[in-house]
Amino acid sequence: MLAAAQRLRRSTDFAVAIRGGRRASRGVLVVHLDPTGPSAPDLSAETTTTPEPASGAGAGHEPPPVRAGFVVSKAVGGAVIRNKVRRRLRHLVRERLDGWGLPPGTTLVVRALPGAADAPYARLGVDLDAAVAAARSPRKPSRRSR
Template sequence: MLPTEHRLRRREDFATAVRRGRRAGRPLLVVHLRSGSTDPHAPGESALPVRAGFVVSKAIGGAVVRNLVKRRLRHLIRDRLDGLPPGSLVVVRALPGAGEASHDALARDLDAALQRLLAGITPTEGKGRAPR
């Protein structure tokens, strides 16, 4: 289980991570990372915990499958919190193949996405747009 202080709950926090963070996509999931920042709602706080949230839509499957995917992702991210910068916001969005994927496959994709984000490589840079 992911401890309460490490959970993203507010819509604004999800939006901040997705809109202002960097993104790395893999076949089973997309990870958004907003590097460590201070919380504007808690003046004087500088060493905030890493917080993570999950988006698992109905495209993944029924309620049982979605909950299974969320439980697996929570377990995987819990083991990786120490490797992320303090105060970071992480949003993991499961893609349709995640419902049939094994725990190990989800772990591989999560590790690869986090490694790309922590290395400072943005996978969308220079891709998908023609030079002008």
């Protein structure tokens, strides 16, 4: 299970990551990665009420955590299948979150496509790693600018 501070819960957080982030699709997953996602709500409330020291040392604030959310629609299957896919994805993300080296405050949304219901656990992991790597890689210049 992901820690409470690492979970996306509000639809606005999902919308910001999906609209403003980078998207990559691999296999049965689509990943939306927003490295400039909003910080944790409790940290932003503290910074508006208390001024920070100028030196930054001794501030006592940890950087906002990387947060993740999951979208598994009814197209994937019934409630039991959707929850099974969501549990698998949550476990895969929890295992890999530190290994990806995402910057603090990054928002990650993992969307399962209908094929995820029948995909083995190992394939979900491979697709997830490939999609996150593709979303993190710099964009290639387009050919249309001639």
